[in-house]
Amino acid sequence: MNELEIQIQKYYDDFSRDFNRDNFPAVFELIKQHNSKNNLKRQEHSLGSFAILYTPVRYKPEIMMIGNNPSWFDKDNGVKGYRIVQELMKSPPKENSYLVHNHVYANRMQDIFARVGRMDLLVNCVGMNRFWMQTGAENASWNRACKDYSFSLKKSLYEYCETGTREIIGLIKPKVVLLVGAKAQKLLPKGNYLDTQIQHVSYPLGGGITLLEQEIREIIKEF
Numbered sequence: 001m002n003e004l005e006i007q008i009q010k011y012y013d014d015f016s017r018d019f020n021r022d023n024f025p026a027v028f029e030l031i032k033q034h035n036s037k038n039n040l041k042r043q044e045h046s047l048g049s050f051a052i053l054y055t056p057v058r059y060k061p062e063i064m065m066i067g068n069n070p071s072w073f074d075k076d077n078g079v080k081g082y083r084i085v086q087e088l089m090k091s092p093p094k095e096n097s098y099l100v101h102n103h104v105y106a107n108r109m110q111d112i113f114a115r116v117g118r119m120d121l122l123v124n125c126v127g128m129n130r131f132w133m134q135t136g137a138e139n140a141s142w143n144r145a146c147k148d149y150s151f152s153l154k155k156s157l158y159e160y161c162e163t164g165t166r167e168i169i170g171l172i173k174p175k176v177v178l179l180v181g182a183k184a185q186k187l188l189p190k191g192n193y194l195d196t197q198i199q200h201v202s203y204p205l206g207g208g209i210t211l212l213e214q215e216i217r218e219i220i221k222e223f
Contacts (some may be wrong), residue, residue, distance in 0.1 A: 005057050005092070007171055011164050012052060012091055015132065019050065024157050026145035027133075034136065045078040049134050051088040052164075054097040054127035057172070061126050062223055064174035064196075066165065067105065068183035069131040074102045085134065098122055108204040112213045118220060126172050130179075130187045132161045162187055170194045176219060180204070180212070 001009065021028040031048045051070040073088070074081035084101060087093075098106045099122070113122040135142050146157040153160060165187060169177060174196055179185045181203030188198045199219055202211035 004059055004171060008053070008057050008168065009091055011168065012089070015050065015052070015160075015164070016089065018153060018160070019133070019157075023150045023152055024145075024148070026148045027142075027157055030141055030145050045072060045082045047134055047136055049082070049085040049089055050132040051085055051134070052128055052132050052168075053088075053092040054129075055092075055125060056094060056096065057092050058124065058126050060173045060175070061124055062175050062220075063121050063125040064169065064172060064177045065109075065125055065127045065180060066169075066177060066184050066187065067127075067129050067180045069129050070134045071103045071105050072134075073097065075104050076102060096123065096125075096127075098125075098127060105204070108209060112204060112209065112216065115213050116216050116220070118216075121220065121223075126174060128165065128168065130162060130165050130184045131158060132164075133157070166193075169196060175223075178216075178219070181208075 028048075035046045035048065049070070051073075054065075070085065070088075072078070072081045073084035081103075088097075097103070098109050109122060110119075113119050131146070133146075149156055150160075155163065173194070176197045176199055177188070177193070178199050178201045179187055180201055185200045190198055190200050192198070199215070201215045201219075202208040204212050
């Protein structure tokens with residue numbers, strides 16, 4: 001591994017250590033409740049997994065895309081999706097998830113960048129999440145639990161992930177960060193952050209797909 005990859009790997013190692021019941025009891029109680037219901041329904045994908053990056057580590061890419069939190073990594077096969085995310089918990093991926101995994105977000109991003117005529121930007125981007133844990137459908141219970149203060153870590157789970165995400169942006173040093181959707185946009189305001197341009201863009205759902213296409217067209221005029 002090069003120096004940057006070693007620095008990024010430390011976030012995986014630290015989170016694997018820190019993300020536990022002692023530090024975040026309310027979160028783990030929700031995970032336990034959800035997984036108990038899933039077992040009764042015989043659903044294949046349990047909660048409690050996390051993913052930080054969606055792509056290989058790259059230094060100074062044109063674009064870094066940050067969503068809210070990890071999706072299911074295979075929309076048609078829960079067993080396969082669960083296997084994928086279990087691997088992604090260990091280290092940054094060697095392949096670009098937006099290109100090789102069958103999830104809704106990936107499919108939409110491929111469509112949008114193809115329309116724009118700049119698939120190279122998707123191929124060479126760095127992608128990650130503002131919040132690292134898979135929650136399924138987020139609701140008020142998750143929000144309350146993830147805002148609970150961890151006295152041992154001196155921050156909530158949201159704060160832990162957001163702090164790490166901002167630090168990773170500083171290490172990656174992209175030209176532009178696209179914060180995709182309102183939840184991801186809680187991470188940073190529009191403007192400059194450590195010599196990186198922060199842009200707020202639409203989430204690719206419904207009419208947001210066309211809006212995101214238009215926004216990307218406008219942003220990359222500067223490239």
